[in-house]
Amino acid sequence: MKEQSVLLVEDNALNLELATEVLRAAGLRIIEATTARAGLDLARRLRPDLVLLDIRLPDMDGLEAVRRLRQDPLTAGILVVALTAQAMQGDEEAARVAGFNGYITKPINTRTLADEVRRYLAMAPAGGPS
Numbered sequence: 001m002k003e004q005s006v007l008l009v010e011d012n013a014l015n016l017e018l019a020t021e022v023l024r025a026a027g028l029r030i031i032e033a034t035t036a037r038a039g040l041d042l043a044r045r046l047r048p049d050l051v052l053l054d055i056r057l058p059d060m061d062g063l064e065a066v067r068r069l070r071q072d073p074l075t076a077g078i079l080v081v082a083l084t085a086q087a088m089q090g091d092e093e094a095a096r097v098a099g100f101n102g103y104i105t106k107p108i109n110t111r112t113l114a115d116e117v118r119r120y121l122a123m124a125p126a127g128g129p130s
């Protein structure tokens, strides 16, 4: 089976390091970005199986970033999961409307993160995004 890839877009160095370490240990290929613009560019070029996208980024908020992914035919079909400290009901609804497939709450739980990500990856269409 092809190694699955996750693009991690997170500006907090500790969160990025933690998530990368945990997900690599789980056998996933991790691509890192620390700004929304770098993340959007990498998503178009590499078309990962899943994007884990922080909501608060220095250059653009995650809601705007996911809208751009959905508008681009190259990235429209990629699973995108929010990585967020905001998990109130209204925020969840706004996130889904913007185009997120789901969310994972921060602080990152290193014991459950890999399973949560795998659960989302299982939603990916066979053969990955086209």
Ligand code: MN
Pocket (backbone or CB within 6 Å): 010, 011, 012, 054, 055, 056, 057
């Ligand atoms: Mn952030």
